[in-house]
Amino acid sequence: MKSFKNKVAVITGAGSGIGRAIAYQLAKEGASLALTDINEDGLKETVAKSETLGAKVFSKKSNVSILEDVQSFIADSLQNFGYIDMIFNNAGIALGKKTLLELTYPEWEKIMGVNLWGVIYGSKEALPHLMKRPEAAVINISSVFGIAGIPEQLPYCTTKFAVRGFTESLRAEMEGSSVEVYCVHPGGINTNIAEDALKDAGDDVKKRKEVESFKKMLAHSPERAANVILTAVKKKNYKILIGEEAYLFDWMTRAMPQNYTKLINWGMNKILS
């Protein structure tokens, strides 16, 4: 997609972080925006600034893990703009550090609902409308944790590996059509996402300390992430890595598939101590 001017972009999780930064950059580049988030206050803030940046904006609160919410948000976006050219399936949550034995099934279901079903619903509901456009794109946000397995992050890694599988399969399915399909693997981006993990840690002092150490690794700004993503979409780079650590993890899993987890455990222990 050479230019975003006059394109209509749907963004989920637009009330904060990477989704918000994508909205602002697209607004500056002349796109119209259909924005959604479960957090109404965050969404309002993004809408107001996007409008001051010159964008036409439609917004609606919705929960991406509920199919009816996604269907009615897409339908209302189409009603408002007449068409959509891009969807950024960006909404996501993290859990705190927990082993498989500590994790409960409701915790698994919650993260699968947002991080995986949210991406499936958004992609499937938008696709028939994207296919009508001369050029269109699905941009799904996975993670560096969708490339490498990480201890005590099983649900997050499971959803982000699944987003990668879903997205790369959809890319193959859409080859030869007007719909481009991108998978994004950010490294550590300085957003509100670690707050989810902190909430999860509750009063557990050790876990809170670990999350605080982890937060320090979120080194890149959401604006940088948005810029890398949108530049890659213009260049048709379908696998989008953000940050040096994303390149390192990607290389490590290919160079030492048998042993990279040992290196990750060693690195995590060093960081957390």
Ligand SMILES: NC(=O)c1ccc[n+]([C@@H]2O[C@H](COP(=O)([O-])OP(=O)(O)OC[C@H]3O[C@@H](n4cnc5c(N)ncnc54)[C@H](O)[C@@H]3O)[C@@H](O)[C@H]2O)c1
């Ligand atoms: N921050 C990082 O280091 C990092 C790294 C890799 C991948 N990611 C991914 O990037 C994406 C954006 O995260 P972020 O870092 O900007 O976090 P963030 O917490 O700043 O933003 C996520 C947004 O998603 C919204 N959201 C959460 N659950 C939702 C739901 N059920 N329905 C609708 N909206 C919902 C939140 O309200 C929030 O506004 C996520 O998919 C995340 O997994 C982030």
